[in-house]
Amino acid sequence: MEQVKVLLQDREIPKKWYNIVADLPTPMKPPLHPGTGQPVTPNDLAAIFPMNIIEQEASGKRWIKIPEEVLQKYLLWRPSPLYRAYNFEKLLNCPVKIYYKNEGVSPAGSHKPNAAVPMAYYNKMAGTKKMVTETGAGQWGSALAMATQMFGLECRVYMVKISYEQKPYRRILMNTWGAECIPSPSNLTQAGRNVLAEHPDSPGSLGIAISEAIEDAVTGKNARYGLGSVLNHVLLYQTIIGLEAQKQMEKIGVYPDVVMGCCGGGSNFAGIALPFACDKIHGKNVKLVGAEPSSCPSMTKGPFAYDFGDLAKTTPLLPMYTLGHDYIPAPIHAGGLRYHGMAPIVSHLVREKIIEARAYDQLKTFDAGVKWARTEGFVPAPETNHVLAAVVDEALRAKQEGKEKVILFNWSGHGLVDLAAYDAYLSGKLQAYELPDEEIARALNAIKDFPKP
Numbered sequence: 001m002e003q004v005k006v007l008l009q010d011r012e013i014p015k016k017w018y019n020i021v022a023d024l025p026t027p028m029k030p031p032l033h034p035g036t037g038q039p040v041t042p043n044d045l046a047a048i049f050p051m052n053i054i055e056q057e058a059s060g061k062r063w064i065k066i067p068e069e070v071l072q073k074y075l076l077w078r079p080s081p082l083y084r085a086y087n088f089e090k091l092l093n094c095p096v097k098i099y100y101k102n103e104g105v106s107p108a109g110s111h112k113p114n115a116a117v118p119m120a121y122y123n124k125m126a127g128t129k130k131m132v133t134e135t136g137a138g139q140w141g142s143a144l145a146m147a148t149q150m151f152g153l154e155c156r157v158y159m160v161k162i163s164y165e166q167k168p169y170r171r172i173l174m175n176t177w178g179a180e181c182i183p184s185p186s187n188l189t190q191a192g193r194n195v196l197a198e199h200p201d202s203p204g205s206l207g208i209a210i211s212e213a214i215e216d217a218v219t220g221k222n223a224r225y226g227l228g229s230v231l232n233h234v235l236l237y238q239t240i241i242g243l244e245a246q247k248q249m250e251k252i253g254v255y256p257d258v259v260m261g262c263c264g265g266g267s268n269f270a271g272i273a274l275p276f277a278c279d280k281i282h283g284k285n286v287k288l289v290g291a292e293p294s295s296c297p298s299m300t301k302g303p304f305a306y307d308f309g310d311l312a313k314t315t316p317l318l319p320m321y322t323l324g325h326d327y328i329p330a331p332i333h334a335g336g337l338r339y340h341g342m343a344p345i346v347s348h349l350v351r352e353k354i355i356e357a358r359a360y361d362q363l364k365t366f367d368a369g370v371k372w373a374r375t376e377g378f379v380p381a382p383e384t385n386h387v388l389a390a391v392v393d394e395a396l397r398a399k400q401e402g403k404e405k406v407i408l409f410n411w412s413g414h415g416l417v418d419l420a421a422y423d424a425y426l427s428g429k430l431q432a433y434e435l436p437d438e439e440i441a442r443a444l445n446a447i448k449d450f451p452k453p
């Protein structure tokens with residue numbers, strides 16, 4: 001019998017998150033206040049986030065202690081298992097060993113609760129009564145719905161309308177965990193009303209939903225906003241994935257040649273990759289690859305620029321690879337990857353050539369996802385299918401190069417609430433979608449006068 005899973009005991013769970021900001025070879029550009037053009041101050045963010053989270057967002061400390069109350073909740077599903085994908089390896093017939101972290105074991109079915117639980121905890125500690133957020137695929141919204149319930153907070157989620165319609169079960173999950181879920185654009189906010197006035201049939205986008213959630217939070221009483229990806233503190237919380245993976249691989253005496261993840265705003269990829277990026281910065285030979293959709297190719301086709309995180313321009317200007325804040329991605333089924341920008345930390349590391357990016361079309365990703373389901377059993381989320389396409393690609397490259405490789409990747413979530421997408425794929429209704437260059441040019445026009453990083 002061959003060992004399929006590498007498990008850690010509860011007591012072996014990492015007790016600190018890793019903050020890569022302490023190890024970056026060159027400093028990151030700061031987020032800017034759009035009015036003054038100056039770096040944002042903690043007070044600029046105080047209406048949106050509680051101060052304990054703002055401090056983490058700006059922290060340069062390498063290790064940040066995970067509070068006992070957060071660890072206790074993490075233990076409901078963490079440490080997550082590290083698997084060896086023997087069956088998928090056999091199908092590919094390439095000289096690769098494939099390991100993956102199964103983040104689909106969390107109650108919400110993805111990596112998102114790794115960030116939702118600490119976020120709800122820190123908000124509770126700071127006196128917040130209600131959290132407001134947006135969600136694309138519904139994974140983040142359901143994760144925050146669960147986490148806020150655990151800490152006795154109210155929760156309202158603005159869900160991108162196309163996903164709200166494609167994925168009714170995610171809304172029901174949010175309702176089951178006690179949260180309210182509203183299709184975005186909505187009539188509840190000025191930002192939503194503005195979009196509806198111009199585009200009554202708008203499918204929505206993460207950029208619009210973020211604007212609605214922020215407006216709702218800053219105008220509410222004791223309400224704060226929570227973002228499910230992109231920002232430094234969210235990536236920090238996700239590093240628990242990579243830190244566990246390092247311990248697990250150490251147990252079996254294996255070190256990866258390649259570490260991979262799919263990229264929406266960058267949090268699950270950063271979660272697995274940043275602890276290995278630290279090794280790379282300190283001389284280790286490891287390749288880090290982020291996989292994004294070709295319909296929303298911020299890292300592979302967008303410029304590195306200052307841009308807003310949302311359509312209504314309510315966030316600070318973030319230094320990132322971006323397609324422009326008014327870019328509305330095609331309604332592909334990987335709703336969680338339909339975001340115009342990439343996390344500033346991931347963007348910085350791409351620029352520094354510590355991380356590479358690749359883009360995959362949704363048909364190729366579903367092909368890989370169905371192959372996976374038919375060999376490894378677990379049905380991946382449409383987002384996760386993007387990293388599977390990248391793993392297939394990497395395995396074929398290994399064969400062409402005649403090299404043996406160890407691949408580690410983050411299996412970011414299961415697709416059991418995304419079966420309509422599989423139905424569309426299996427019945428030949430899913431379409432390939434490449435972003436036309438004219439659309440990039442149009443969207444980038446909106447940011448041409450912004451400060452340059």
Ligand SMILES: Cc1ncc(COP(=O)(O)O)c(C=O)c1O
Binds near residue numbers: 140228262266
């Ligand atoms: C299963 C899954 N994987 C990946 C993502 C992409 O987000 P991120 O890049 O922040 O990990 C999402 C977002 O909703 C998701 O639900």
